[in-house]
Amino acid sequence: MIKRSDGKIGIxxxxxxxxxxxxxxxxxxxxxxxxxxxxxxxxxLPLLSFVLMxxxxxxxLSVLRRHEGKGLMELIRQLVGTYGGFxxxxxxxxxxxxxxxxxxxxxxDILNTMVYQKTPLSALYVxxxxxxxxxxxxxxxxxxxxxxxxxxxxxxxLFLLVGFVWRxxxxxxxxxxxxxxxxxxxxxxxxxxxxxxxxxxxxxLLPLVRSFEDFRKASYWGFSFCALxxxxxxxxxxxxxxxxxxxxxxxxxxxxxxxxxxxxxxxxIESVFLAFWLxxxxxxxxxxxxLLAFLVARTLRMEEFxxxxxxxTGLILLLGLLPENISKVNQYRExxxxxxxxLYLLLPFVLxxxxxxxxxxxx
Numbered sequence: 001m002i003k004r005s006d007g008k009i010g011i012x013x014x015x016x017x018x019x020x021x022x023x024x025x026x027x028x029x030x031x032x033x034x035x036x037x038x039x040x041x042x043x044x045l046p047l048l049s050f051v052l053m054x055x056x057x058x059x060x061l062s063v064l065r066r067h068e069g070k071g072l073m074e075l076i077r078q079l080v081g082t083y084g085g086f087x088x089x090x091x092x093x094x095x096x097x098x099x100x101x102x103x104x105x106x107x108x109d110i111l112n113t114m115v116y117q118k119t120p121l122s123a124l125y126v127x128x129x130x131x132x133x134x135x136x137x138x139x140x141x142x143x144x145x146x147x148x149x150x151x152x153x154x155x156x157x158l159f160l161l162v163g164f165v166w167r168x169x170x171x172x173x174x175x176x177x178x179x180x181x182x183x184x185x186x187x188x189x190x191x192x193x194x195x196x197x198x199x200x201x202x203x204x205l206l207p208l209v210r211s212f213e214d215f216r217k218a219s220y221w222g223f224s225f226c227a228l229x230x231x232x233x234x235x236x237x238x239x240x241x242x243x244x245x246x247x248x249x250x251x252x253x254x255x256x257x258x259x260x261x262x263x264x265x266x267x268x269i270e271s272v273f274l275a276f277w278l279x280x281x282x283x284x285x286x287x288x289x290x291l292l293a294f295l296v297a298r299t300l301r302m303e304e305f306x307x308x309x310x311x312x313t314g315l316i317l318l319l320g321l322l323p324e325n326i327s328k329v330n331q332y333r334e335x336x337x338x339x340x341x342x343l344y345l346l347l348p349f350v351l352x353x354x355x356x357x358x359x360x361x362x363x
Contacts, residue, residue: 011214013144016151018222021287022198024280025226026233027253029106029330030195033337034234035252037188040243041179043235048189050227052345053196057223060203060348061216063355068212072204073298079354088347089299095340096201096295097316100288102333104129105320107281109329114254115274122321128281133313135286136293137306140208143286150279157276158229162236164260164269169239194340195230199223200347204295250326253277289313 009017035042060072067075072092077085108125116124135143179185199219209215237252240259249255257270293312297305323329 007139007141008208008210009141009144010210011218013141013148014209014215014218015222016147017144017283017287018198018202018218019151019226020147020154020280020283021202022196022223022226023229024277024284025195026230027277027280028103028110029250029326029333030230031234031237031252032247032250033192033330033334034230035238035243035247037192038185039179039247040174040238041177041185042247043174043231043238044177044179044185045189045192046195046227046230046234048186049193049195050223052190052193053199054223056345056348057199057219059352060200061219063348063352064203064206065212066355069207071206071298072200073295074207075351079351079358086299089295091343092201092204093292093295093299095197095336095343096288096292097312097319098332098336099197099340100285100292101316101319102323102329102336103288104132104285104316105323105329106326106333107285108320109326110251110254113326114251125317125320128285129313129317131282132285132289133309135282136289136313137309140205140290143283143290147283150276150283154276154280157273158233161257161260161273164262165236165240165256168259169236170242171239173239173242174235191341192337194337194344196223196227197340197344200344201291201295204298205291289316292316 031042034045038045064070064072064075067078070078073085073089076088080088105125108121108128111124111128112119112121135146138146202219206212206215209218233253237246237249237256240246240256241249241252246252254270254274257273258268260269260273262269289309289312293305293308296302296308296312302308323332
């Protein structure tokens with residue numbers, strides 16, 4: 001007997017979704033940002049940032065556990081109230097929109113600079129957004145299942161990439177371990193904690209996961225593995241290219257794939273890795289478009305959010321074409337990361353305090 005789908009995803013699909021949504025940051029401009037701030041010790045920053053964000057995430061999970069069946073947006077409205085919930089909801093929407101705009105533009109620039117130099121940037125951008133919209137329009141369950149299907153291949157090819165460049169790795173390039181010093185590392189990791197902002201944002205989709213335990217376990221494994229991957233790949237970029245050469249590369253992952261070779265005969269195998277990077281990118285942004293539509297609908301108290309997918313995709317595309325070049329994109333992204341860090345770090349503590357105050361109020 002065929003079991004009827006409930007539109008929700010389980011632990012496997014949600015873990016895969018996290019691995020693509022957050023883990024793909026090792027292949028964009030995030031490592032360059034980390035190396036710019038942490039120098040040769042930039043690989044330590046994602047670990048420190050993860051620890052800080054994990055504290056806030058655990059606080060938020062403890063509150064969500066007491067409000068069964070509710071996601072982040074429902075929890076905010078219940079604890080903060082209608083007007084306060086609207087303000088916080090709009091802040092989350094704006095930061096998610098800004099992040100999606102800058103990231104989609106950044107990925108389009110990567111394609112334009114490293115692969116399709118003769119193709120207009122706008123054409124590449126349109127194709128990327130159309131593909132992401134198509135996947136997001138299939139629904140959350142379809143996104144999760146697609147992620148579950150492709151993630152094993154992505155992880156295997158990432159492992160193979162490391163093996164193919166292993167001969168070029170010089171771990172002495174990582175010294176001194178603390179880089180600019182532990183004080184600077186702690187400061188920069190705190191200011192860029194929003195690299196893991198999805199740990200807070202994705203709790204909005206908790207009602208779309210089959211159980212709280214599935215959500216909790218998938219989050220623990222998924223986010224922890226992502227932090228380790230981002231740190232490891234950033235360390236490999238430094239070990240292969242040395243510092244400051246690695247920092248000056250706009251797209252170190254793509255440069256690493258060009259370095260990869262199988263023995264002395266088979267070279268130029270970057271097209272294989274490009275294919276899987278493109279597939280992961282489409283799923284990555286499909287999640288962001290879906291999440292953005294979900295946040296907008298919950299903030300405005302709309303019953304249906306699927307009709308918002310197409311107009312929001314168009315809005316992202318139009319806004320993404322505004323920055324003049326990748327330098328401007330990186331500047332704006334730096335501002336968004338620092339600004340959203342405050343919200344993502346403090347929001348769980350605010351909700352926890354309000355929940356505790358309300359529970360103790362009658363006493």
